[in-house]
Each structure stands twice: as C-alpha cells, then as structure tokens.
Amino acid sequence: MSISKLEQKAAPENGSLHAGLTQRQISMMGLGGAIGAGLFVGSGQAIAIAGPAVLISYLLAGTVVIIIMAMLAEMVAADPSSGAFSTFAHKAMGRSAGSTVGWLYWIQLIVVVAAEATGAAAIVASWFPGIAQWIWVLIFVVALTGANLLGVGNYGKFEFWFAFIKVAAIIAFLAFGVMVLTGIIPTDHPVGFANFAAHGGFAPAGMTGIAAALLIVIFSFGGTEVVSIAAAESDDPQRNIKRTVSQVMLRILFFYLGSIIVIVAVLPWNAPEIVDGPFSAVLGVMNVPGVELIMSAIVVIALLSAMNANIYGSSRMLFSLGKRKLAPKQVTHVTGQGVPANAVLSSVAFSFLAVGLNWIWPDAVMPMLLNVVGSTIIVIWSFIAVTQFILRRRAERNGETLPMKLWGFPYLSLATIAAMAAIVAIAMTDATARTQLLLTGGLTAVLWIVSKLFLRDGVEARR
Numbered sequence: 001m002s003i004s005k006l007e008q009k010a011a012p013e014n015g016s017l018h019a020g021l022t023q024r025q026i027s028m029m030g031l032g033g034a035i036g037a038g039l040f041v042g043s044g045q046a047i048a049i050a051g052p053a054v055l056i057s058y059l060l061a062g063t064v065v066i067i068i069m070a071m072l073a074e075m076v077a078a079d080p081s082s083g084a085f086s087t088f089a090h091k092a093m094g095r096s097a098g099s100t101v102g103w104l105y106w107i108q109l110i111v112v113v114a115a116e117a118t119g120a121a122a123i124v125a126s127w128f129p130g131i132a133q134w135i136w137v138l139i140f141v142v143a144l145t146g147a148n149l150l151g152v153g154n155y156g157k158f159e160f161w162f163a164f165i166k167v168a169a170i171i172a173f174l175a176f177g178v179m180v181l182t183g184i185i186p187t188d189h190p191v192g193f194a195n196f197a198a199h200g201g202f203a204p205a206g207m208t209g210i211a212a213a214l215l216i217v218i219f220s221f222g223g224t225e226v227v228s229i230a231a232a233e234s235d236d237p238q239r240n241i242k243r244t245v246s247q248v249m250l251r252i253l254f255f256y257l258g259s260i261i262v263i264v265a266v267l268p269w270n271a272p273e274i275v276d277g278p279f280s281a282v283l284g285v286m287n288v289p290g291v292e293l294i295m296s297a298i299v300v301i302a303l304l305s306a307m308n309a310n311i312y313g314s315s316r317m318l319f320s321l322g323k324r325k326l327a328p329k330q331v332t333h334v335t336g337q338g339v340p341a342n343a344v345l346s347s348v349a350f351s352f353l354a355v356g357l358n359w360i361w362p363d364a365v366m367p368m369l370l371n372v373v374g375s376t377i378i379v380i381w382s383f384i385a386v387t388q389f390i391l392r393r394r395a396e397r398n399g400e401t402l403p404m405k406l407w408g409f410p411y412l413s414l415a416t417i418a419a420m421a422a423i424v425a426i427a428m429t430d431a432t433a434r435t436q437l438l439l440t441g442g443l444t445a446v447l448w449i450v451s452k453l454f455l456r457d458g459v460e461a462r463r
Contacts, residue, residue, distance in 0.1 A: 016334060016338065017152070017316075017319070017334065017338050017339075017340065021233050022156065022235060023236070023240045023243060023244075026241075026243075026244050027243065027244050028160045029156070029227055030224060030248035030252075031163050031248050031255075032162055032163025032164075032166055032167070032305050034221045034222075034223055034224045035170065035302070036166075036220075036302045036305065037299055038220030038222070040277075040279055042216055042219070043220070043256075043259070043260060043278055044274045044281075045216055047260070047263065047269050048269070048270070049205065049209050049212050049216070050209035050210050050212065050213035051199070051202065052197075052202045052269055053202055053209060054213045054217070054264075055260055055264075056203075056210050057210050057213040057214040057217045058253075058260060059253075059257065060217075061214060061220070061221055062221070062249075062252070062257070064381070064420075064423075065252075065381075066250070066253070067406075067412065068381050068384055069224055069227070069228075070245055070406050070407075071385060071388035071416070072225065072228040072241075072245075072388075073228075073241045073242060073244070073245040074388060074392065074404050074405055074406045075391060076228050076238075076241045077237070077238045077241055077402070077404035079091075080237035081320065082232045082317075082319055083102060083316075083320025084228040084229045084231075085228065085383060086098050086101050086105065086317060086320060086321065087324075088384075088387045088388075089102075089387045092386075092387040092391050092394075093387070093390065095326065095455045096448060097387075098326065099321070099326045099455060100444060100447045100448045100451055101380060102317055102320065102321045102326065103321065103326075103327075103447050104376055104379060104380065105314075105317050106317050107373060107376075108377075109310040109313055109314035109317070110347055110350040110351070112310055112373070113311055113347070114350060116306050116307040117137045117303075117307055117351055118133075118137060119303050120136070120140055120300045120303040120307070121133045121136035121137040121140060123296050123299060124136045124300060126296075137351075141348055144304065145311065145344060145345070145348045148308070148311050148315065148344050149335075149339055149344055150337065159309055159312075162301055162304060162305030165298070165301050166298065166301060166302055167255070170255050170258075170259060174255075174258050174262060176283070176286055176288070177265070177282065180262075180266055180286055181262070189285075192265060193265055195264055195266075195269065196264060196265070198268065199269060199270050204269075204270075211426045214423070214426065215426065218377065218378070218423065219377055220256070221252075222377040223306060223310075224252070225313075225380065225384075226309050226310075226312065227244050228241070229312075229317065230316075232316075233316075233338075238404070241404070242404055259279075262282060263278045263279075263281075266282045266285055267285065277295060279295055279298075311344065311347060314347040315344040315346075316340070316343070318340075318343040318346060319331055319343040326455070330342050331343040331346055372436075372439045373440060374440060375427065375433070375437040376440050378420065378423060378427070378437070379440055379444055382420040382421075385413065388406065388413055389413040389414070392405075392406070392409055392413065393410065
C-alpha cells in the first residue's frame with residue numbers, strides 16, 4: 001500500500017483535499033515559484049562575485065534543479081501525495097526520514113513566510129509613511145491566509161496572477177534589453193557584448209567566484225518544489241506534472257539566463273548599482289520613468305507570491321504529516337471546501353509571533369532564524385535525489401511500470417547525488433554558507449533524533 005493511500009484512509013471523518021487546481025495554474029505556479037526576489041534582487045550579488053561567469057553558475061544550478069524536478073515528477077506521477085518528497089522519503093527510508101524532511105520543510109516555510117511578510121511590508125510602508133509597518137504585515141498575512149482558507153481554487157487564482165505579473169515583467173525587461181542592445185533605444189554610454197570580456201575578463205574571480213556565486217544562485221531556484229505538492233490537488237496529477245516539468249523548467253532557465261545576459265551586456269558587471277538592484281540599474285540606463293517605484297512594486301508582488309505559495313506548501317506538508325501520524329491529528333481536519341484549515345492556521349501563526357519578536361529585537365531574531373533555515377533547500381534536494389534512486393531501483397526490482405521515468409537512470413541519479421555532495425563541499429569553504437549549513441545540519445539532526453526516539457519505522461518503507 002502506498003503512503004498516499006494511507007493518507008486517504010487515515011481520519012476519514014475529516015474529509016479529503018479537493019482537486020481544484022488546473023494544469024494552467026500548476027504550470028504558472030512552476031514558473032512563479034522560482035521567479036522571486038532571488039532573481040530581482042539576489043542576482044546582483046551573484047554578478048558582483050563572479051562577474052559575467054555567473055552565467056555558468058546559473059547554468060549549473062538550473063541543470064540541477066531541472067533534474068531534481070524530473071525526479072519529483074517521476075515519483076509524483078507514480079503516487080501523487082500532498083506530502084510529496086516527505087511522503088516519498090517515508091516510502092524509501094522509513095518514517096524517520098519522512099518525518100525529518102517534512103518537518104524541516106515546514107519549519108523552513110513558516111520562517112520564510114514571516115520574512116516575506118516583513119520584507120513586503122517594509123517596502124509598502126516606505127510608500128505610506130503614515131501607516132506603521134506592522135499594519136501592512138497584518139494585512140498581508142490576513143489576506144493571504146483568507147485566500148488559502150477559501151479553497152485551493154482561490155489559492156490557484158491568486159498564484160496564477162501573481163506569477164503572471166512576474167513573468168510579464170521579465171518578458172518586458174528582456175524586450176527592453178534587446179532594444180537597447182540593438183540600438184533601438186539609445187543610451188548615454190556604449191553597451192554591448194564587449195562588457196563580457198572587459199573589467200577583468202569573463203571570469204574575473206575564476207572558479208572560486210563561480211563556485212561562490214553558485215551558492216547564491218542555488219537558493220534562487222528554491223520554491224519550484226511546491227509544484228510536486230500542488231499536483232496532488234490538480235485534476236490530472238500525472239499529466240500535469242509531466243507537462244510542468246517538460247515545459248516550465250526550461251522556460252525558467254531561459255528567463256534567468258536571458259535576464260543575466262541583458263544585465264551584464266548593458267552595464268559593467270562591477271558597477272556598484274548592480275548589487276543594490278540589477279533590474280533597476282538596467283532600467284535606469286534606459287531612462288524608464290519611475291523605475292524605482294516599478295521595481296519596488298514588482299519585488300513586493302514577488303514576495304507576496306512566494307508568501308502565498310509557502311502558506312499553501314507548509315499547510316499541505318503539515319496536513320500530510322498529520323495523516324501519516326507524524327503530527328497532531330488536529331491538523332488533518334478538512335473543511336467542506338477541501339481546505340486543511342487547522343494546518344493553514346498553524347502554518348501562519350508563527351508569522352505573528354516572528355513579527356512581534358522582530359519588532360522587539362529587529363537586528364537579531366529574523367537574521368538568526370533565516371540563518372538556521374538558510375541551507376534547507378540543499379538538504380531537501382539531497383533527500384529527493386537519494387529517495388528517487390531508492391524508489392526507482394525498488395520499482396525496477398519489483399517489475400513495476402512507472403508512468404514517467406527519469407532518463408539516464410541510474411547514472412544521472414548518481415551524478416545528481418554527487419553534485420549535491422559537491423555543493424555541500426563548496427558551501428563549507430564559504431564562511432557564511434558554512435554557518436548556515438551547519439545550523440541547518442544541526443536542525444536536521446535534531447529532527448532525526450526526535451523522530452527516532454518517538455517514531456518506529458514500520459513496514460511501509462519496504463513496500
């Protein structure tokens with residue numbers, strides 16, 4: 001029996017989730033999940049470290065995330081589950097593994113939701129200085145909690161339009177960039193591909209810079225895994241996850257690489273304004289009026305989009321943990337609209353607490369929390385890679401027919417596991433990344449130990 005079927009049997013009186021997401025919404029969620037503040041703001045830091053060679057960093061990270069998503073797609077197509085990679089780890093390695101990765105993901109998301117609400121509120125509060133920042137935090141948390149409580153269809157609509165605005169903004173940016181590079185839009189100084197070789201060359205910091213930028217870039221793609229969770233609530237999980245992986249991931253890579261090419265071609269990679277905001281800097285060269293307000297609005301939308309997706313993802317993960325008796329059974333309650341209301345409310349409760357703590361200790365609490373979960377995505381992707389290898393090998397041994405298969409097995413799976421190990425090794429050479437990785441590793445170890453003390457691995461893991 002698969003664990004997703006166990007989820008359906010557990011606490012049947014509490015109802016079940018509804019299949020309210022369409023293929024179009026799933027695809028747009030895949031696009032929007034990886035297009036956030038990490039691209040609009042964080043890409044400037046990566047460019048400042050690696051120079052034009054940051055393109056290699058993005059290409060490497062993009063390749064890894066495409067393979068990780070293909071791994072998830074293989075497992076989701078075979079067994080759709082609201083617990084996604086936690087459910088699959090449970091099947092592959094037992095209850096302790098499923099519990100550890102599930103709770104790790106949930107903790108990451110509730111911290112990030114609080115951070116995103118605070119970040120978006122800080123920007124909006126600067127537009128309306130007469131309204132306190134905490135009021136905007138309250139408005140954002142209440143509004144998006146309400147959207148998630150009203151049903152998965154409402155969540156899908158919110159996320160579709162959030163993602164649509166972000167995608168439209170990037171397409172417009174790329175179009176403006178092409179017009180600048182072709183001379184249709186004149187600028188005050190020369191632009192062109194000569195910037196890729198000037199100011200120290202294509203890779204001014206060598207492989208060290210590429211590796212250091214990779215650590216920043218890898219986190220920019222975090223958020224795509226929510227698609228594997230959402231697929232369980234779509235009208236046709238197998239077909240939707242296949243189309244999402246085959247279409248969306250390459251588009252994301254195109255948007256990222258295209259944006260970086262435009263930025264580096266229009267401005268010298270070491271221009272100080274790139275660090276503060278690469279998109280704003282490029283639009284400033286184009287003399288676009290109101291550029292700061294435009295980019296601030298897009299960043300707010302990106303933060304709210306990610307916040308909306310993370311409320312959804314954290315609530316479904318908590319619901320799945322409850323269904324598998326890895327969390328209190330109260331979180332498995334489902335309303336008549338198919339919403340795990342207690343799981344949603346539990347996932348946003350921390351936002352109110354964190355904002356209060358951030359108000360009391362603004363320079364300590366939130367940075368500390370973000371440091372603890374800073375490397376969570378590396379741990380989760382590593383779990384996914386190992387889980388896929390185990391489940392695929394088990395399926396082949398048992399003669400099972402999978403509706404979707406990762407190409408190049410087992411070599412590509414083993415290469416991906418090795419790549420994740422290499423990323424960990426690279427992270428250990430950077431002081432900031434090393435601190436985050438050690439803190440995340442410590443949290444993972446605590447969750448694993450607690451699960452071992454209070455859970456007993458059962459026969460589900462061997463089925």
